[in-house]
Amino acid sequence: MQNKTAGSSLIIVMLVSVIVIGSVVALISNTAGLARKGSGYERMAYSSMLSADAGLKSFAPRIQLARYTGRTEDFDCYVQGTRAPGNNIGACPLSMPAPGRLTAYALPNGDTVDVRVVGFYSSSNTITLQSTSTSTSGNTKVLLQDFSVLKPPTTNLSIPAALTSFPNIDFGGNSKLYGAPGTSAGLSSTENGILTTLTNVGAGFTVPAVGSTVTAQFNSDSYLTAGSYVRINGYFFRLQERASNYSDTARRYILKRVPGPYTSTSSTNVTNNTAVDLVQFAVRSSAEGTTVTPVVAFKDAVSARVRVSDPTGFYVGDVIYFRINSLMYSAQVTALGYESPGNLITGYLDIRYPATAVGSGLTGTSSVTAALLDSLQEGTGISRYVPGASSAGGITGGGSSTMLPSAAAFNTNIKGGEQLFMQTFSGKTKQNVYDLSQRYDLPPATVLDQVNWVGPANQFATNNNSYSINDLCGTGILIITGNLNLNGTCARGGNFTGLLYVMGDFRNQGNAIVNGAVVVEGQVITSGTSAGGTMTINYDNRVFLERGRHLAVTRVTPLKATWRQK
Incomplete structure (x- = not known):
């Protein structure tokens, strides 16, 4: 097994060098003026300031290259190995000892720079970073700047089908492939787009009126963040922000009640340990841009832009479903993105209607219309059509296989x-994911709950290697960079929960059970994908939510007008 950061140190050194060179150029351009105005001490002070500024300017790129996937609450520990003032969440994890990962380093001009988090503000997800430069002569300079620290709870895995293959698929045996909806009964209008019992309420509260707020405490918030939508006791809420008294033992949030797709008749007295359901992809409300209603930015007779909490779980061409009043309606995605680039809570889906792709005629659904969109409510869940199998080529054979849809x-x-x-992988390249992976020369005996990359070191492309797995067991993301022959089942009586991604050809002759999905590129040998035996694939959004956290990377952004000297 090989660590995932090969090459990053060189890139960081080159990046910091570029920043320092820019600082030196600035220093030279100002030296003449300084010589006329002041002493050599002033010149050294200015040089130290430029070095300290380089520490601030290089911080966000260094974090990006480090690809930090841990909790934002532990970000200070990752940087310096100790807690910052204001972060009262408890001791640092044992995996993050002092002196941390991103503190002191030397610049090419001989100066040393030490950066550390000196202020931590969990309710606003911001920090204060201090950069201290020390010259070879001992002169020091201290600068401060505030940064936002944001990390999505997960990276959505937008997978077209339970079994997705670029080349042809040849079915045989008795395969069972279940997409979404995975039953002949179709969609449930009350549960559409909802993952039930993601966590529980940690303390009781009274449900407020629509538009009002309340403070709620959760037993876990691993998959929750500002902008998330939840259902509690049948009522729908948007997480506005962390409460000022948030802590690791009392995860409190300010919740705003929203209309949701239906009116609950349950009690408004929420008791301790009540289930909290996640509306994974919800219709959101905002005043951004042109607005027909708070949730619809614009519309015409055949198309519209619907604001959503997270657009990354969809792809262009998807047929989607949502509830309006008491009925289920469909549309087709034509584009997706963010109304404010870089702001993760400003997502949208551009849709057209009626949908024409496969799934548009799903039993129990009708095409949405422009008039109906006026009644679409904030907090409504959105789901997508996921066939049992899908290919860019043909699908042949069948045997006695079952596919739903x-x-x-x-x-x-x-x-x-x-x-x-x-x-x-939601826009990530193969190299991006490789850098977040643990690499193996051969498939591991048990897949660990991480990103597992099987293939040669420092190679990101498809290769000609062939691998075999007789017992597919474990939980996680398993990426095979060549061909895969899958035989047998998990001999220990279990199954595989996660995503199996094969860059080469995939052949199955066993009885493996996959709770998640299988994706096949089929680019090494064009003989296609063979799904024989009695393989079972159960497409499961909850699995992708949980496994996607291994791919969620922290974003650090400097805040305007916060640069200052100490």
Whole structure:
């Protein structure tokens, strides 16, 4: 097994060097003026200030290159190995001892720079960073700047089908492939787009009126963040922000009640340990841009822009479903993104209606219309059509295989190679994911709950290697960089929970059970994907939510007008 940061140190050194060179150029351009105005001491002080400024300017790129995937609450520990003032969440994790990962380093001009978090403000997800430079002569300079520290709870894995293959799929045996909805009963209008019992309420509260707020405490908030939507006791809420008295033992948030897709008749007295359901992809409300209603930015007779809490769980061409009043309606995604680039809570989906792709005629649904969109409510869950199998090529054979919903052959939305990989991993390239992975030469005996990369070191492309797995067991993301022959089942009586991604060809002749999905590029040998035996794949959004946390990387952004000297 090999660590995931190969090459990052060199990149960081080059990056910091560029920043310092820029600082030196600035120093030279000002030296003449300083010589006329002041002493050599002033010149050294100015040089020290530029070095300290380099520490501030390089901080966000260093974090990006380090690809920190831990909790934002532990960000100070990651940087310096100790808690910052204002962070009262408890001791640092044992995996983050002093002196931390990103504190002191030397610049090419001989100065040393030490950066550390000196202020931590959990309710606003911001920190104060202090950068101290020390010259070779002992002169020091201290600068401060505030940064936002944001990390999505997970990276959504946008997977087209329970079994997705770029080349042809040849079915045999008795495979069972269940997408979404995975039953012949179709969609549940009350549970559409909802993951039930993600956590529980840690203290009772009274449900306020729509538009009002309340403070609620959760037993866990691993998959919650500002902008998330939840359902509690049948009532719908948006998480506004962490409460000022938030702590690791009392995870308190300010919740705003929103209308949701229906009116609950349950008690407004929420008791301790009540289940908290996540509306994973919810219709959101905002005043950004042109607005038809708070949730619809614009619309015409055949298209609209609907504001959503998170657009990354969808791809162009998806058929989606949502509830209006008491009925279920469909539309087709034509574009997605953020109304404010870089702001993760300003997502949108551009849709057209009626949908024409596979899934548009799902039993129990009708096409949405422009008039109906006026009644779409904030907090409404959105789901997507996920066939049992889908291929850019043909789907042949069948044997006695079962697929729900029905297979989608010649799907032009399924691309090959890097495009399919980026579609699956929410825009991340193979190198991006490799850098977040633990690498193995051969498939591990048990897949660990992490990103497991099987293939040669420092190679991100598909290769000609062939691998075999007789017992597919464990939980996590398993990426095979060559061909895979899957035989047998988990001999220990379990199954595999997660995502199996194969860059080469995939052949199954066993009885493996996958709770999640299988994606196949099929770019090494074009003989296609063979799904024989009695393989079972159960597509599961909850699995992708939980496994996607291994791919969620912290974003650090300097805040304007906060640079200052100490």
